[in-house]
Amino acid sequence: MSLxxxxxxxxREAALVTGAGNGIGRAIAQALVGEGVRTIFADVNADTxxxxxKSSPRPDLASTWVGDLANSAARDALLAHAEAAVGxxxxxxxSASPPRREADHAMAVSTETWAQMHAVNLEAGFHLARALARKLIAAKVxxxxxxxxxxxxxxxxxxPHYSTAKAGxxxxxxxxxKTFGRYGIRVNALVPGAIAAGGFVADPKLARHIPLGRLGAAEDLAPMALAVLSNxxxxxxxxxxxxxxxxxxxxNWFEPPELE
Ligand SMILES: NC(=O)c1ccc[n+]([C@@H]2O[C@H](COP(=O)([O-])OP(=O)(O)OC[C@H]3O[C@@H](n4cnc5c(N)ncnc54)[C@H](O)[C@@H]3O)[C@@H](O)[C@H]2O)c1
Structure with a gap:
């Protein structure tokens, strides 16, 4: 049998993808249903x-959830929806993360923008992961x-709101x-480079800093995401x-050396 x-x-397996309305989250969620995995597509943007x-290879395996993951009641609602939809x-x-605006540098970023970035990335990431892990641990799965x-x-x-949220x-x-390994729950980070998706307005000139010679696309991330997700x-x-x-x-963001 091929690996x-x-x-x-x-x-036995089902997925929940946040930020599934656009970019990298969308590409991963669509790839998961393409592999036959029942998947919750969660996002704050109902239209996207x-x-x-609709544009996924298996809409019949997808379940849509719309809400703001900065909000703890919405996160609870997402968990309840997921349980009802896929068990x-x-x-x-x-993958959910608010838009990054270049104007939000250290001297300008507002308290609200700072808080929303941390809430969606870090707080939602922690609370959803822990709640989902608790259910898996109870079921010994x-x-x-x-x-x-x-x-x-x-x-x-x-x-700074973005880089500190991602560092967290x-x-x-x-x-x-470290904590969940004993329960057979693996936790990894996927680290994209410069990916031309909604969250990053790419300057094409950046390509010259990239050894492979081009900006990335969300579809460059999905195969690796699935490989790491696969048990x-x-x-x-x-x-x-x-x-x-x-x-x-x-x-390191500098020009590569001039070569003959
Ligand atoms: N694109 C890149 O170059 C790049 C580089 C490094 C890291 N990343 C990370 O990868 C992830 C995906 O990036 P992307 O470029 O595909 O972003 P994107 O903006 O295209 O997609 C993010 C999605 O998150 C959703 N979202 C935003 N706030 C939300 C909220 N409060 N609740 C629920 N959903 C919310 C948005 O509606 C959007 O659909 C992000 O975490 C981003 O920080 C992206």
């Missing part, structure tokens, strides 16, 4: 998440969680991986930060 033919067990389900969630992907962090968890982005998420992945492909991977950046982090 990659059946990366998931759709009879409805369109994401046990074994695979959790946290393993799982696989994937949180979207950033190269800017480690290097400044001129957006990066440590959260490691904390949860068959990545059974022994936890607490890792998987970088999918075309080599951007190698250049």
């Amino acid at each position: 990659f033919d059946t990366p998931f067990d759709p009879a 998440v409805t369109a994401a389900v 046990r969630v074994t695979h959790f992907v946290h 393993g799982g696989s969680f994937l949180l979207l962090t950033s190269l800017h968890a480690g290097t400044p982005r001129n957006l 998420l990066a440590m959260l992945v490691r904390e949860l991986a 068959k492909v990545s059974a022994y991977v936890t607490g890792a930060a998987i970088v999918v950046d075309g080599g951007l982090s190698l250049t």
Whole structure:
């Protein structure tokens, strides 16, 4: 039997993807239903998440949820919806994140924008992961969680609300991986480079800093996300930060050397 033919067990596994209305979350959620996995598409934007389900390869396996994950009551509602729609969630992907605006530098970012960025990334990531883990632990079933962090968890982005939220998420992945490993729940970070999706308005000139010569697309992330999520492909991977950046982090944002 081929390793990659059946990366998931759709009879026993189901997924919840936040930020599934656009970009990387949408690409991952659509790829999951394409593999036959029942998946909750969760997002704050009703129009985009409805369109994401419609354009997915298996809308019949998708369930839509709309709400603001900064709000704790909404997070509880999402968990209740997930249980009603798919039963046990074994695979959790946290991709939701508010838009980044270049104007929100350290001297300008508002208290509200700071709080919303931290609430959606870090607080929602923690509370959803812990609630889902509690259910898996009670049922003695393993799982696989994937949180979207950033190269800017480690290097400044001129957006302190964003980089500090991602730095927190990066440590959260490691904390949860260490605590949940004994229950067979793996927790990893997916670290995109410069991906031309909604959350990042790409300057095409950035491509010259990228060894593979181009900006990334959301579809560049989905295959690796599925590989890390799969308990068959990545059974022994936890607490890792998987970088999918075309080599951007190698250049440290400076021009690569002139070569003959
Ligand atoms: N695009 C990149 O270059 C890049 C680089 C590094 C990290 N990331 C991370 O990857 C993830 C996805 O990025 P993307 O570019 O696809 O972003 P995106 O903006 O295209 O998608 C994010 C989604 O999250 C949703 N969202 C925002 N606030 C929400 C809330 N309060 N509740 C529920 N949903 C909410 C949005 O509606 C949107 O559909 C993010 O966590 C981002 O920080 C992206």
